[in-house]
Amino acid sequence: MAGDKHARNIIIFMVLITIFSGIVAITGKEEAPKFTSVKTTKKENKPSGLEADVKDGIHIPTGFIADANFELVVTNCTGCHAADLVTQNRMTRRGWEDIIVWMQEKQNLWDLGPNKEKIVEYLAKNYAPKDEGRRKLLKIEPDDWYVLEN
Amino acid sequence: MKSIINFWSFALLGVFFFLTFHVVAQYDVNQAPTEWKSPEMIVHNDRPWNIETPVHLLDDEITPIEKMFVRNNGIMPTDLDPETWTLTIDGESVPNPKTYTLNELKSKFKHYSYSLVLECGGNGRGEMNPPASGNQWSYGAVNCGKWTGVRLRDILEDVGISDDAVYVGYYGTDKHLSGDPKKVVISRGVPIEKAMQDETLVAFLLNGEDIPIVHGYPLRLVVGGWPASASGKWLHRLVVRNQVHDGPKMESPSYRVPKYPAEPGQKVPDEDMMIIESMPVKSIITYPKTGAMVKPGQAFEVRGHAWAGELEVARVEISTDYGKTWQEAKLEKPANRLAWQNFSTTLSLDQAGYYEVWVKATDSEGISQPMVVPGWNPRGYLNNATHRIAVKVH
Numbered sequence: 001m002a003g004d005k006h007a008r009n010i011i012i013f014m015v016l017i018t019i020f021s022g023i024v025a026i027t028g029k030e031e032a033p034k035f036t037s038v039k040t041t042k043k044e045n046k047p048s049g050l051e052a053d054v055k056d057g058i059h060i061p062t063g064f065i066a067d068a069n070f071e072l073v074v075t076n077c078t079g080c081h082a083a084d085l086v087t088q089n090r091m092t093r094r095g096w097e098d099i100i101v102w103m104q105e106k107q108n109l110w111d112l113g114p115n116k117e118k119i120v121e122y123l124a125k126n127y128a129p130k131d132e133g134r135r136k137l138l139k140i141e142p143d144d145w146y147v148l149e150n
Numbered sequence: 151m152k153s154i155i156n157f158w159s160f161a162l163l164g165v166f167f168f169l170t171f172h173v174v175a176q177y178d179v180n181q182a183p184t185e186w187k188s189p190e191m192i193v194h195n196d197r198p199w200n201i202e203t204p205v206h207l208l209d210d211e212i213t214p215i216e217k218m219f220v221r222n223n224g225i226m227p228t229d230l231d232p233e234t235w236t237l238t239i240d241g242e243s244v245p246n247p248k249t250y251t252l253n254e255l256k257s258k259f260k261h262y263s264y265s266l267v268l269e270c271g272g273n274g275r276g277e278m279n280p281p282a283s284g285n286q287w288s289y290g291a292v293n294c295g296k297w298t299g300v301r302l303r304d305i306l307e308d309v310g311i312s313d314d315a316v317y318v319g320y321y322g323t324d325k326h327l328s329g330d331p332k333k334v335v336i337s338r339g340v341p342i343e344k345a346m347q348d349e350t351l352v353a354f355l356l357n358g359e360d361i362p363i364v365h366g367y368p369l370r371l372v373v374g375g376w377p378a379s380a381s382g383k384w385l386h387r388l389v390v391r392n393q394v395h396d397g398p399k400m401e402s403p404s405y406r407v408p409k410y411p412a413e414p415g416q417k418v419p420d421e422d423m424m425i426i427e428s429m430p431v432k433s434i435i436t437y438p439k440t441g442a443m444v445k446p447g448q449a450f451e452v453r454g455h456a457w458a459g460e461l462e463v464a465r466v467e468i469s470t471d472y473g474k475t476w477q478e479a480k481l482e483k484p485a486n487r488l489a490w491q492n493f494s495t496t497l498s499l500d501q502a503g504y505y506e507v508w509v510k511a512t513d514s515e516g517i518s519q520p521m522v523v524p525g526w527n528p529r530g531y532l533n534n535a536t537h538r539i540a541v542k543v544h
Contacts, residue, residue: 080197080329081195082195082197085195085285089284090281091281095281102403107326108333129281132277133279134522135521135523138440138538144441145443147442147443148444148448150449
């Protein structure tokens with residue numbers, strides 16, 4: 001009998017939780033920050049004090065290499081897209097220039113004025129291509145090898 | 151007795167929680183797709199969302215939604231009311247433009263379901279040398295989902311299009327990254343012949359569920375075998391053009407490759423670039439996951455999928471000696487045209503050491519995958535070099 005009562009209580013509790021989480025999910029829409037800007041509010045909308053977030057030569061919130069003029073890159077490049085779109089790429093000076101011109105022509109990137117040269121300089125130096133040949137070696141971290149059982 | 155009830159109550163509670171959260175998350179405009187996608191997914195970019203599937207998660211014949219890659223160009227729309235959603239068909243080759251509600255589309259036209267391969271045109275870009283700009287996809291910007299919807303052809307026949315129709319372009323409701331409300335993010339499309347194929351759908355279900363927001367809720371144009379960018383998400387307008395569609399990202403260099411074999415790193419003028427149509431033949435090993443260790447002589451299965459754009463795959467071969475010798479795998483027929491095909495074989499390696507298992511597919515016209523990265527192009531599209539996994543025997 002005690003078990004039955006217990007079970008009933010748990011079922012009531014479950015139903016309440018389900019309703020509650022449903023309500024949270026629906027009403028939460030208004031208050032919750034838009035996920036598209038979560039990273040921005042948390043990490044990238046800090047016009048001042050960028051240096052404070054540098055650790056071991058990396059600007060932690062964006063992942064940019066904290067070399068000369070990286071602040072310009074944070075300010076001008078992460079307004080529209082995530083820093084990852086830059087840091088995962090490797091290009092020559094001309095490659096970086098071309099992509100900036102393409103963004104200005106097609107994607108509403110503003111006139112960078114004299115900063116353009118500094119930004120290209122920073123990108124070409126810190127995100128230059130490495131010659132990886134026709135195929136890269138397969139990389140398996142030591143801990144990622146596993147025993148395949150049949 | 152009490153402990154059993156307790157156990158099952160909590161198990162059920164867990165399932166309740168998961169289902170409630172999971173289902174809500176896929177259709178909540180404020181939820182990041184990473185909240186409900188497989189935790190092993192690789193996020194290349196979160197603004198806009200670009201998420202890749204590790205190849206070993208693509209083992210299923212029909213890719214589960216939580217294992218599907220995401221390639222967004224802009225910010226996802228937030229105003230997605232199925233009750234008020236409409237699809238408008240207009241353009242130069244539509245004498246009498248027409249607008250359908252979602253319910254009209256669903257009730258007026260016959261429903262069809264097809265398994266369709268959607269692969270990002272830039273899948274494999276990460277191996278380009280010199281590197282090409284964009285999201286550095288490895289091998290997992292591909293999937294084969296089961297799409298349900300109505301045939302685009304049936305809609306176009308109902309609307310009535312003129313003989314001069316050349317191209318069909320789509321418009322979605324996503325927002326440009328720059329925040330400019332007037333700027334269209336992406337508006338691509340396909341030639342009228344592709345639009346009229348049986349398998350070209352205006353879809354509202356994916357794997358039997360409403361399409362999740364990140365994949366185009368509530369309506370998506372689905373064009374199998376072509377770059378997935380031809381399959382417009384959040385579809386609310388189709389234009390039937392009397393010329394090649396010229397929406398954003400139809401123009402060079404987006405989704406275009408040189409008309410001739412280019413030298414790696416070469417500057418290719420816009421007018422020398424052509425639109426990518428059918429995707430090339432390709433295959434992936436989905437089992438075992440790379441990094442497997444086996445014993446000498448231990449038999450193990452190697453399996454995966456192969457696809458060939460508009461064509462069918464005729465043969466799949468496996469090599470464990472860097473392409474010196476190949477053994478043919480068992481290859482299944484596709485579930486329907488433009489679906490991927492399962493392959494499998496059993497391997498057994500006697501000598502201890504490091505091996506790479508390579509897979510190579512050949513299409514119905516005798517074209518095979520290259521073993522090195524093919525055809526360098528400025529934006530790094532169409533890398534269909536053989537997929538490889540590492541295996542150690544010891």
